[in-house]
Structure formats: C-alpha cells, structure tokens
Amino acid sequence: MSDAEALRLTQVERRGSTAPLMLLVGSVALYVGVALWTGEIKMLETDGLIGLLQRMVALGVVALGQTFAILAGSIDLSVANLISVAAVLASFIMQGRAEMMLPAVAAVLAVSALVGVVNGALISRLQVNPLIATLGVGLILQGLLSASFTDFAGSVPREFQAVAYGAFGVVPYSVAGLFVLAALCALTLATTRFGAHLYALGGNAEGARLAGIRTDLVTIGAHVVCSLMAGVSGLYLASRLRSGAPWVGRDGVYDLESIAVVVIGGTLLAGGRGGIWGTLAGVLLFATLDAAFNMMGVSAYPKLVLRGAIVIAAVAVYTMRTRDPVA
Amino acid sequence: MTIALKEIGPRSRAVAAVRRINVAVVVFLAFYLAIGLLQPAYLEPAGVMNFLRRAAPLAILASGQLFVLVSGGFDLSVGSLVTLTVIGGSMLTANDPSKTWWAIGALYGIGLVVGLINGAVVAYLRTPSIIATLGTLLSVNGAAMMWSGGSPRGYLPDNFRMFGRFVFHDVPVIKIFPVAIVVLAAVAGLAWWGLHATVFGRRVFAVGDNARAAQLAGVRVEFVRLCVFAISALSAVTAGVMLGGFGGVSVDVGRGLELQAIAACVVGGVQLMGGRGALVGAVAGALTLTALFTLLTLLGWPQPLKETAQGLILIAAVAFGAWRRRRGG
Numbered sequence: 001m002s003d004a005e006a007l008r009l010t011q012v013e014r015r016g017s018t019a020p021l022m023l024l025v026g027s028v029a030l031y032v033g034v035a036l037w038t039g040e041i042k043m044l045e046t047d048g049l050i051g052l053l054q055r056m057v058a059l060g061v062v063a064l065g066q067t068f069a070i071l072a073g074s075i076d077l078s079v080a081n082l083i084s085v086a087a088v089l090a091s092f093i094m095q096g097r098a099e100m101m102l103p104a105v106a107a108v109l110a111v112s113a114l115v116g117v118v119n120g121a122l123i124s125r126l127q128v129n130p131l132i133a134t135l136g137v138g139l140i141l142q143g144l145l146s147a148s149f150t151d152f153a154g155s156v157p158r159e160f161q162a163v164a165y166g167a168f169g170v171v172p173y174s175v176a177g178l179f180v181l182a183a184l185c186a187l188t189l190a191t192t193r194f195g196a197h198l199y200a201l202g203g204n205a206e207g208a209r210l211a212g213i214r215t216d217l218v219t220i221g222a223h224v225v226c227s228l229m230a231g232v233s234g235l236y237l238a239s240r241l242r243s244g245a246p247w248v249g250r251d252g253v254y255d256l257e258s259i260a261v262v263v264i265g266g267t268l269l270a271g272g273r274g275g276i277w278g279t280l281a282g283v284l285l286f287a288t289l290d291a292a293f294n295m296m297g298v299s300a301y302p303k304l305v306l307r308g309a310i311v312i313a314a315v316a317v318y319t320m321r322t323r324d325p326v327a
Numbered sequence: 328m329t330i331a332l333k334e335i336g337p338r339s340r341a342v343a344a345v346r347r348i349n350v351a352v353v354v355f356l357a358f359y360l361a362i363g364l365l366q367p368a369y370l371e372p373a374g375v376m377n378f379l380r381r382a383a384p385l386a387i388l389a390s391g392q393l394f395v396l397v398s399g400g401f402d403l404s405v406g407s408l409v410t411l412t413v414i415g416g417s418m419l420t421a422n423d424p425s426k427t428w429w430a431i432g433a434l435y436g437i438g439l440v441v442g443l444i445n446g447a448v449v450a451y452l453r454t455p456s457i458i459a460t461l462g463t464l465l466s467v468n469g470a471a472m473m474w475s476g477g478s479p480r481g482y483l484p485d486n487f488r489m490f491g492r493f494v495f496h497d498v499p500v501i502k503i504f505p506v507a508i509v510v511l512a513a514v515a516g517l518a519w520w521g522l523h524a525t526v527f528g529r530r531v532f533a534v535g536d537n538a539r540a541a542q543l544a545g546v547r548v549e550f551v552r553l554c555v556f557a558i559s560a561l562s563a564v565t566a567g568v569m570l571g572g573f574g575g576v577s578v579d580v581g582r583g584l585e586l587q588a589i590a591a592c593v594v595g596g597v598q599l600m601g602g603r604g605a606l607v608g609a610v611a612g613a614l615t616l617t618a619l620f621t622l623l624t625l626l627g628w629p630q631p632l633k634e635t636a637q638g639l640i641l642i643a644a645v646a647f648g649a650w651r652r653r654r655g656g
Contacts, residue, residue: 127649128642129599131401131457135586136642143635256461269455301477304469312462316452 019266019318023281027288034292043295046170055287057174058233058240059257060280063265064185065229066258067279071189072222073202073271074123074130078138079230079258080249082115085145086234087244091154098157105235112231113224115141120220138255145246152243164240174236181232185225186276194221202271230254261286264314285314350647351595351611358618365625372501376494378621379614380505384409384491384566384573386613387511388584389591390518391562393609394555396592397522399535399601400449400456402556405563405588407467408441409581412567414471414479416487417576424484431487435564441467442560446553456556464585472578479576491572507569514565519606521558531555535601590637591616594644616640 031052035043042048062079069076086108093104115137122133166173189195197218200208209215233254238244249255259269261282267274289310293303359378363370369378388405395402412434419430441463448459482488495504522528533541534551542548570580593599594615595608619640620633628636 122642122646126646127653128645132593132599132641132645136638136645139586139634139638139641141638143631143633143638146631146634147629253465256464260458260461263455263458269458301469301473305466305473306469308462308464308466308469310462311465312448312452312454312459315458315462316448316454319453319455320451 020275020278020281023265023278023285027281027284030292031288034295038295038297040295043291050170050172050175052287052291053175053178054172055290056280056283057178058237058252059254059261059286060178060283061181061229061233061236062254063258063261063279063283064182064276065226066262067185067265067267067274067276068189068198068222068229069130069226070259070262070267070269071198071202071271071274072219073205074219074222075259075269076119076134076223076226076230077131077255077259078115078119078134078141079226079233080252080255081138081142081145082112082227082230083234083237083249083252083254084244084246085115085141085249086112086231087238087241087248088145088149088153088246089244090160090235090238091152091156091242091244092149094154094156094160096155096157098159101157101160108231108235109228112227112234116224116227117220119227120216120223123223124216124219142246142250149246152241152245155243156238161239161242163236174240177236181229182276182280188225189275194218198222199272202268203273257286260311260315263318264311266318282314349596349605349608349611351608351615351644354594355611355615355618358615358622362618362622362625365622369621373503376501376503376505376508378617379511380491380494380507381573381621382614382617383505383507383511384569385584385587385591385617386610387514387562387566387569388588389595389609389613390515390606391559391565392585392588393518393592393597393604393606394522394531394558395456396589396597396599397535397601397604398531398552398555399538400552400555401460401589401599402445402559403457403460403585404441404445404463404467405559405566406581406584406586407464407471408438408560408563409567409570409584410578411437411441411467411471411474411581412564413483413571413576413580414475414578416483416568416571417479418474420484420487422482422484424486427484427487431568434568435561438560438564439557442557443553445560446556449556450549450552460556475576475578477578479578482575483571487568488572491569493572507572510565510569514562515606515610518558518562518609522606527551527554532602535603537602587616587637588613590641593641593648596644596648598648599645 032044035041062083066076066079089111090104090108093107094100119134119137122128122137123130162173164174168176189198197208197213200211200213201215201218205215234244234249237248241248262274262279263269264285265274265278265280265282267278289307293306298306359369368374392402392405415434415437416430419433420426445456445460445463448454449456489506490510491507493506498504522531530541530546530551533544533546534548538548566584567581574580591612592604592609593612595605595610595612597604597608616637619636623633623636
C-alpha cells in the first residue's frame, strides 16, 4: 500500500466514524440536562462552560499522546508516573525563579523524550510486551522519584503559573493550548508520512514491515509523542498546583483514564483505527460526568463506583457488536 | 515448546531436563541465598517458614491471575478486591468473633459476583479485559470506600486473622508452622490440579493460544472466560482474608497487588496474551518478588526503590523470555 492509499483509507475510516459526534452530542445533552434539572443555571454561562473545558486539560493532553501509542498498536502505562516526574522536575529546577523557566521546561521535555525512546526501543527492539515495558518503566520512574522526593519540591514562579491561570480574554491559555495541540496532532496523523505509517503499523504490523516501513522507528516515534504529551501535562499540573509532588500523576490515575478515554473515543485498542477528535470527545465526556456528579451533589465514593461502571459501559457499546474473540 | 524428534542422547536429555527447570526457581534460590548470607536467620527453618508466610498472599494472587493470563486476559481488579475483602471483613464482623465464618462466606460471595461480572463483560460484551477489569477496579475501590465511609476503623476479630497470623509452635524439625502455608499449599495444589490435570485446564490453554480455533474445536470460550475470572476473584478474596491477618484494616492494603501478581507470573515465565504458563512459575515468581523485596530491605534501600527494582526485573524477565523464544523458535 502506498502512503497516499494508506492515507486515503484512514481518512475514509475516520469520516465513517460517528463516535466523536455522538459523544459530543451526548455530553452536551447530559451537561445541559443536569444543569437545568438541578437548577445550576450559572453552569451554562461562560464561566461554567470555561470551567468545564478547563477540567479537560490535564487528562486531555495525556490522552492525545496516548492516542498515538494506541493507534500504533501499543499502549503506555508509564504516563502517570512520567507526569509526576515532569511536575516535580519542573518545580524543583525553577525553585520559584522566573529565569529558570526555560531550562526547566527544556529539561522536562528532554527527559520525557528520553523515556519515550526507552519505551519504544524496549517494545520494538527487545520485543517486550508494551504493557510490561511501559509498566516497568513507570515503576522505575516512580521508584526513583519517590526515593528522591517525599513532598512538594520547589515551586513555580508567578510567571509560570500563567500557564494554568492566565487567559486570552475569557479563554484560558491552557484550554487554548489543549485545542492547539489537538489540532497539531490531528494534522500530524492526517497529513504526514509518520501519521500514515502509524495507522499502517497499528492495522497490520507484519504487513507494514513487509511494505518497507521502518516499524521500529514508528513505534519509537509514537512513544516519544506520547511521553512528550505526558511531560506537557506534568508541566501544566505543576503550574496549576504551583509546585510538583511525586504523587500528582498517580492520584489522577492518568495512565488508566487516558487509555479509557481513547478507547471510549472510538480508537481500537488493538490499534490502526481511530483518531484525535474521538479522544477529545471522550475527555469531554469524562469532564462532563465529573461536572454533572458535582452539580447533583454525588459524593466522592459513589462517584468512583459510577465512573468504573461508565468506563465499562462506554467501551462495551463499541465492542459488543464485534464478533471477534477478545481477551 | 521444543520437542526434539531426533534421537535423544543422555547428554542432550540432561540439557533438556535442565532447560525445563523454571528460570524463576533458579533466580529465587539465588536471591534467597543472598538473603541468607546477609541475615543467616533466614536460613533456619523458622526463617524459611516466616518468609513463606509473608509470600503466601502474593503467591495465591499469582495462582489465580495465572488462569486469566493463560486464557489471554488480564485481571486488574484483584488488588481492589483484596481491599474490599479486608474492609468488608471488618464491617461485617464488627469485632464479633462469632460472625467470622458467616462474614468470610459472604466475602467469597461478593468476590464471586465481581469475578462473574468481569468474566461476563469480557466474554459476552467482548470488552478487552484490561478495560473491563479497570472499570471494576475503580468501582470496587469506590465501593470499599463507601462501605467504610472513607475511614475504616477497628480491626478484624482474632479468628478471622488466624489465616494470616496463626502459627503452630514447637513443631518438630521446622519449629514453627504458620497456617498461611497450609492455605498456600491448598490453593497452589488446587490451582495446579485445575490448570494442569483437568480438561478445563486444557481448555484454558486452548482459549489463550487461539480463541477462534478453540471455539471451532467445540470449546465454550465464553464459559471458560467466565470461569477464569471467577477463579481469579476467589483467589483475591483468599489473599484478602490472609492479608487481613497480617496488618490492620486500611484502604490501601490491596493497592498495587494486581500489578505485583501479574509481575510474579511474568517473572515465572507466563506468556502475556495467553497460551503458555505453569503454576510452578507463578508461585516461584511470587517467591522471587518477595525475596527481592526482602533483599532490598536488608540492603537498606529506601522503600520506593523497591518499585524501581520491580520494574527492572519485570522488563528483564520479559525481554529474556522474548530473546529465548527468538533463539529457540
């Protein structure tokens, strides 16, 4: 299959999927319905809606990266730990000084990229199962981090807090950033050679290899994107919390939740089919559910129970139609 | 599996016999020897017994997880089920020893329901087991928190804690004999029988190897899946009952145990995505992990570095397995 053909096929597949649209409509209906029902009309005004979008940022950015890993037929369980590493590293290097912002961001991105290369190389070169490879790398990162830091480390300067708290008029930088990143990711998948190779690899790894695609490099590339996104998400969390702690990633369950939203967004867990907009719609659904539970006054623990059930139900909607055996 | 068709000389037969020994057993013995060199008490019978007692819950979890892994799935919900068992045990008994047996029965009932839900979602709704059991992990954790109101209190009655805690003293030769080892032996024996000596066990392997082929050969794939998740859940309740005897009641007794159980199996040579694995490997893997943690503690490593070591051994075990498969075909 030539690049052009592969590209056309993926575009047809994406156009054929109505999942993102359905999720979007469903989320909006749920949000508006609950807001009207509970009489929280102010949640429908600008501030409420911006708040909803802001809930999407941290999970959304990781999930964009996770989409690349899953499309490639891989998966990344190390993102939550990498988020913690990124948040702590950023605030530790900055120590509240504005002039250290650039070195800190550079260091975080460099570490993230390195983690991505390690993940990708373990999977493609040493043929370690992606679940185990990324789980192992995550454990290694978390162990090193928790052994070095036990509490909030350093702090971020006021200038860096703008990442989470600043805004263009009513639109926060962070929300704008999420959508810009999403557009870049979608563009990468739709128009670049790397994007086409990613779909080819996820659809049929052996076929892609026989077609002359350097599948090992594509896997590594997908994991580098995934890890970089986790790093960016860590930077955002450091900015929002004004400091980084070694548990921020794990407490957010970003590893499992990012996988869940990608799959809910219609991306096949086996790889090769799906896309960015579905993932974003999945993130919106999660943010909406959170907001809806809050408006209804559901307390923290029943929320957990419902969330688990919703993850299963949302994925089952897609999978119950397939006839292939799964495990 | 490499079965040579050519004439087998005594030498190559010896080589084959050595190759059939599970690598995890060798690694475990090496680790344990190192522990013994650092702390000779571990080499005495009482030391060995105590070590086995502490390794028992993980070995039991790994024995249950083995069924799911061999069938080609994952069960991520077992850690949360352990937490639910310990918290549920304290809520149901409410410090009244006479309620213990009834409570344990009820907990097994809850575990069975969770396992059947996992199995049904995977088998009939065809949801990948990672997602399905992740969902139950979240729900079961939430349920445990709800049940205890977020702050579990009190402790379990002594006869509940017996399974993890009670030790026979003054036993000849081995000095002490913990009840936990009896439970471990019973569970491991039952699991070995179920997986390696029954038709059901053959079917689990068949489903994990190639579910479509198994189905065409007449195996009721859905039913097998339902069973393996139920088995895993029941092993989690068993491990929970034992861990309840180890320490107090807390909301994070089970945290991370699902990954440790999978890690134990992987270290023991169980192949992810199904079709290959042995009970000896799962138990030896659990012992290896426990020995590794003990060794690191003795070496005075900070607690968090245990995770790092676990990550390294996990990757090394799988990379080694993949390398051996590539070489051995």
